[in-house]
Amino acid sequence: MTAPILEAAGVTMVFGGLTALKDVSFTLRDGEIIGLIGPNGAGKTTLFNCLTGLYAPSRGAVALRGTRLACDPARVTAAGVARTFQNIRLFPGMTATENVLVGRHVRMTQGPLSSLLHGPRFRRSEAEAAERAEKLLAFVGLTRFADELARNLPYGDQRRLEIARALATEPSVLLLDEPTAGMNAQETQSTRQLILAIRDLGVSVVVIEHDTKFIFTLCDRVLVLVQGELLVAGTPDEVRGDPRVVEAYLGAPPEEIEAQIHRSEV
């Protein structure tokens, strides 16, 4: 519970003149669920993109179990960091099973020659992958959709399939970008159960979510990102009581805003 598994140190991301992330540092411990909240445009997804190698941070570094991660999504995934996307990015024209099998890509060893010849080792590895895919689909409760095209799945199930696909890469860290967006209360509840079950598999989880109630009741620790800066980090109770968080979400009291305007005019 204490060993740091993922460590971000001074991650800064600059796009042209815009600083999207400013010196963000945090650690994720083994078996922990961290919530990442913040207003729209705070840089939450940008942070995810830096963690998974989709963006190369302008400064700072990300390390998994003490090893610095490369800025290449494929290698980061192979190292053990998997993610889902805010706007679902499944492979729409592939079946649910095939989507999960693509997730197995980094854990399979068939080379082009083996793919060409379909020898006994190839068949073993295919059978093993198919079995894993079946188990993962059962784990997220999508067995009945195994042979259905991803595009035809109901919205909530597409999110679950994306999680299954990410789990197929055998991650030690799973990054979930708004896993309950657009879900009703019941679906949100089952997603909570799913995330807890994933934690029980020994996977550490980082969740981006706007639903603060969901975050505060699920996570061990919560990070609040505001305008690219890590504002507060702590337990749900600490964060909930922090006046700066309230301000970031609800805005400053009117007199303070007036004072700010006044200052900027001077």
Added chain:
Amino acid sequence: MTTVQSPVPASAAPVSGRARGAGARGAAWLRVAGGLLAVLGALLPWATFVLNEGPYPEKATLQFFVAPLGLTGFRLHLALLGLAAILVSVRAVRGRARIVRALGWGIVATSLVNGLYITVEGGGLGAITASGGSAAFGAVVALIGGAFAAAGAVGGGIEPLPVREWRMPWWAEWLLLLVLFGLLLLVVSAVLTSGGQGGVVNPYAGAVFLSFLAAAGGAFAALHASGLLTWLAAVAERHRVFSIVVLLVMALLLPLTGAGTEYWMTVAANIGVYAATAIGLNIVVGLAGLLDLGYVAFLGIGAFVAANLSGAAASEIGIRLPFPLVMIISAVVAGLFGAVVGSPTLRVRGDYLAIVTLAFGEIFVRSAQNNIGGLTGGANAIPNIPQVSAFGTAFNESIAIGAVTLPAGVLYYVLIVLLVAVVMLVFGNLKNSRLGRAWIAIREDEDAARAMGIRTGPIKILAFLIGATLAGLAGAFFAHKTAVVAYDSFRFLESVTLLAAVILGGMGTIPGAVFGASILFVLPEKLREFADYRLLLFGLALVVIMRFRPQGIIPDRHRRTELAPVTAQDPPPAKGAEA
């Protein structure tokens, strides 16, 4: 015609039509009337006079009922389609409306083809109606009959495609598949040879071929509509290895059918070359989703490499290597070029990549035209490439086994069948592997694929490399078969035709690519008189396919559900052949 089926128990028969009363009954009458008119049209005379080019095939000027039992050719097809429509209309058959609609469209297409030919050749509508005291309304009557049948079928309401799940003991299914593939061989042979060799001496070759294609398409579409084709495909899938072996054997038996002449062997070998190339292109376009507009260049590279290593007098490198080695070297060189052309895919996507590949194709043609390095012969081409030979027999000689004399070129045909089989094996195995899934994932969403740990760069280049290798293999064969390699066999038009073959047949499938390549490379052979309109007709065919069947004629299992709109699930008229 094998559309006649055992009647389904009354409880299972769809009775939706009956409930709607008079309208449905009217539609039923319309279907029967359509069938009757088609049969009647087949028996009526079709032309009012003997055409300038000579008598139209199948005694089109015969008078009414001269020889009702002596029907042959397109009139026989029409009569059979019409009879099938009547029979299906009066019996409770599952998928009836769809079947009759397919038959109706088949009748329409067949009578249109023949009617139009006679009209054009005869110099006006008088040729198919009445002129000079004689009347010939066969085409008009049959056309109306087909339209009635189709309209009646649609008017009665279209039910979903019936699903059949019969099971038989394994030996019975094997026997069924054996008979089925045997019949398929005969149909392929008949379609290939129908109309004979096009040219000046045979002015109606194109008409007969198109008419045959339309009738066969209607029959296949009707079979498909009855759910039988889907069921047969499922049976074949259950006995996969057996089916593949039987299909291969049947393909090798083609020289023993009516197509066993030197000319048809050459046509079939050319189809094989383009089928192999189209399957290679299918890896790049169909699986990995990378649009390649200069693909035929790899066929050309393979052909020129083979030409140079074959000991042809005109080649710069005066060495002669054994054919298997030449093939391997051609494939490797083409593959290397494939990797080079594929390398921009690391940075260029979509439309931009298409432009890059288009440019590569042009570079290749211009370089070959200018005899680059003395390797391509320029405008003189590289002629007199020696024939492949084994055990003292050149592959272009006819061979005699016992009493059977096989036509010249049969060995080339056997070789290309084996080559296509290998290419199919490569495609099929790769598609169902980690690599194939990675390609499809890249096609679906490249960023998500990267996030799943797929190293998209090398894998995209690999798609180009393998596709080009297969084309290079076909190119080496092409060089020896045609004995001449000239740059103008590898123009942009050929690339477009290959791409059209892949899209027309169905992206991402083997039968689709083979079917597309066959159709697109047989048609110009048959329709010599339309050579000037070739591109126009291709364009029209593509527009029609994209409108009515965007997933291609033989679609991928996935694309079928993905692209088929509910209203347009059926094949358009005369294009419904499904293997």
